[in-house]
Amino acid sequence: MSVLPNIKVVLVEPLYSGNVGSACRAMANMGLKNLTLVAPKIVDGWEEGERLACHAKNILEQRQTVQTLPEAVADCAAVVGTTARLGLYRQHVRMPREVAPELVRIAANGNVALVFGREDKGLSNEEVSFCTHLVRIPTADTYVSLNLAQAVMVCSYELFLACDHYEEPQEKSALAPAAHRIKLMEMWRLMLLKIGYMNDEKADHMMQGFQRIFTRGAVTEDDIHILMGVARQVGWAAGKQALPPRENPTLPGNP
Amino acid sequence: MSVLPNIKVVLVEPLYSGNVGSACRAMANMGLKNLTLVAPKIVDGWEEGERLACHAKNILEQRQTVQTLPEAVADCAAVVGTTARLGLYRQHVRMPREVAPELVRIAANGNVALVFGREDKGLSNEEVSFCTHLVRIPTADTYVSLNLAQAVMVCSYELFLACDHYEEPQEKSALAPAAHRIKLMEMWRLMLLKIGYMNDEKADHMMQGFQRIFTRGAVTEDDIHILMGVARQVGWAAGKQALPPRENPTLPGNP
Numbered sequence: 001m002s003v004l005p006n007i008k009v010v011l012v013e014p015l016y017s018g019n020v021g022s023a024c025r026a027m028a029n030m031g032l033k034n035l036t037l038v039a040p041k042i043v044d045g046w047e048e049g050e051r052l053a054c055h056a057k058n059i060l061e062q063r064q065t066v067q068t069l070p071e072a073v074a075d076c077a078a079v080v081g082t083t084a085r086l087g088l089y090r091q092h093v094r095m096p097r098e099v100a101p102e103l104v105r106i107a108a109n110g111n112v113a114l115v116f117g118r119e120d121k122g123l124s125n126e127e128v129s130f131c132t133h134l135v136r137i138p139t140a141d142t143y144v145s146l147n148l149a150q151a152v153m154v155c156s157y158e159l160f161l162a163c164d165h166y167e168e169p170q171e172k173s174a175l176a177p178a179a180h181r182i183k184l185m186e187m188w189r190l191m192l193l194k195i196g197y198m199n200d201e202k203a204d205h206m207m208q209g210f211q212r213i214f215t216r217g218a219v220t221e222d223d224i225h226i227l228m229g230v231a232r233q234v235g236w237a238a239g240k241q242a243l244p245p246r247e248n249p250t251l252p253g254n255p
Numbered sequence: 256m257s258v259l260p261n262i263k264v265v266l267v268e269p270l271y272s273g274n275v276g277s278a279c280r281a282m283a284n285m286g287l288k289n290l291t292l293v294a295p296k297i298v299d300g301w302e303e304g305e306r307l308a309c310h311a312k313n314i315l316e317q318r319q320t321v322q323t324l325p326e327a328v329a330d331c332a333a334v335v336g337t338t339a340r341l342g343l344y345r346q347h348v349r350m351p352r353e354v355a356p357e358l359v360r361i362a363a364n365g366n367v368a369l370v371f372g373r374e375d376k377g378l379s380n381e382e383v384s385f386c387t388h389l390v391r392i393p394t395a396d397t398y399v400s401l402n403l404a405q406a407v408m409v410c411s412y413e414l415f416l417a418c419d420h421y422e423e424p425q426e427k428s429a430l431a432p433a434a435h436r437i438k439l440m441e442m443w444r445l446m447l448l449k450i451g452y453m454n455d456e457k458a459d460h461m462m463q464g465f466q467r468i469f470t471r472g473a474v475t476e477d478d479i480h481i482l483m484g485v486a487r488q489v490g491w492a493a494g495k496q497a498l499p500p501r502e503n504p505t506l507p508g509n510p
Binding site for chain 1: 283285309345349350352391392393395397398399401412415427473
């Protein structure tokens with residue numbers, strides 16, 4: 001059971017519909033659906049918001065609107081304020097990444113509100129006083145204030161990851177076992193000798209270079225098949241004509 | 256020494272200047288400065304881009320523009336493509352959070368490019384073939400495609416955090432040692448007895464409730480002073496008049 005439906009995003013007096021729409025898209029990307037606006041002061045109509053919500057227009061359309069922050073968070077066990085500013089009563093800010101696991105635990109038993117202030121001046125001290133948690137997104141010292149929708153993205157992203165819902169794509173081809181890698185090196189050794197890239201005397205040394213090249217990253221069974229195919233085909237092509245021994249064979253790093 | 260100056264953001268054929276401007280702001284928030292555009296196809300002029308870059312207009316103004324991706328990344332040891340799509344040659348995508356420490360290590364010795372595709376169709380397979388790393392931002396299955404500037408934010412944020420530059424704000428007041436917490440509980444016990452909130456018989460039991468309330472979160476020396484001040488002041492105020500013993504003293508959870 002996902003706890004994401006128990007998490008809502010609350011925007012206090014947003015000014016620009018584009019930010020609200022972008023916030024909706026960020027929420028949808030991160031599996032959140034519930035948006036509440038507190039006394040919105042939209043100055044530019046909703047067209048830009050609808051455009052930027054993109055495939056998350058349903059979140060924008062289904063938003064709740066209330067007049068005060070206490071109304072917006074009345075049903076929430078945790079109220080997480082976001083702030084870029086510091087001050088006497090904001091010293092206990094934590095990083096979203098640090099708080100996220102705790103918020104996910106709380107969301108299993110109650111509602112959680114992520115609260116974002118106005119574009120121009122954030123949350124007031126009174127609004128901060130309604131919060132049970134206070135987070136500050138890490139930034140460079142030289143520019144600490146994020147765009148509203150970007151702040152929604154970072155916080156939603158951290159909650160989404162803390163929920164552990166995301167399954168990283170897996171490669172379909174398994175990693176190659178040592179036996180296949182060794183067989184590949186044998187085929188390449190024969191091929192490189194056959195085409196005169198190296199001679200018997202230097203072969204052991206030169207093959208270490210290829211060993212390094214082919215095993216530095218992950219090598220899958222598919223990779224092995226591709227590289228064996230090259231060796232086979234070169235062997236076949238080289239069989240058709242006499243090749244001159246290559247002079248001064250070198251590999252970068254193996255002079 | 257920060258490695259952030261060795262990291263550049265490359266946007267391939269961006270369409271909307273607003274996304275480029277928002278990406279600049281996200282970069283500035285996360286300490287990045289170098290922006291390269293590959294064959295930009297801006298359809299709406301640069302006004303919106305300048306507006307959304309906000310205090311990061313310098314990044315927008317100092318951008319490089321080139322015609323091909325190979326030109327943009329020619330000087331880069333690591334070329335990190337971003338993709339929302341999966342496919343045969345995109346199976347080895349990893350999460351930005353997972354790759355970030357490796358990229359920071361590489362950036363200590365060479366340049367790193369974070370490459371983002373077009374708003375409408377991302378990076379082509381040929382462009383992906385120029386990449387040494389491929390990342391995919393974790394999302395809900397229902398909406399995997401992030402806004403371009405949001406994708407820049409998430410990747411930049413992960414690199415910034417992996418650099419470990421951010422120092423979390425510290426509370427100025429130290430956490431209170433046990434001796435002060437115990438002294439506080441003694442003062443509250445006396446105060447609560449004095450005002451008739453509880454009687455001697457129930458005091459041990461009821462004080463466990465206050466102990467729980469006051470020690471559930473972190474308690475700083477400042478917090479201790481505030482709460483001791485309350486006890487002192489109540490004691491003083493209560494001394495001025497005779498109080499009736501409170502009936503049926505209860506604490507929520509301690510019935």
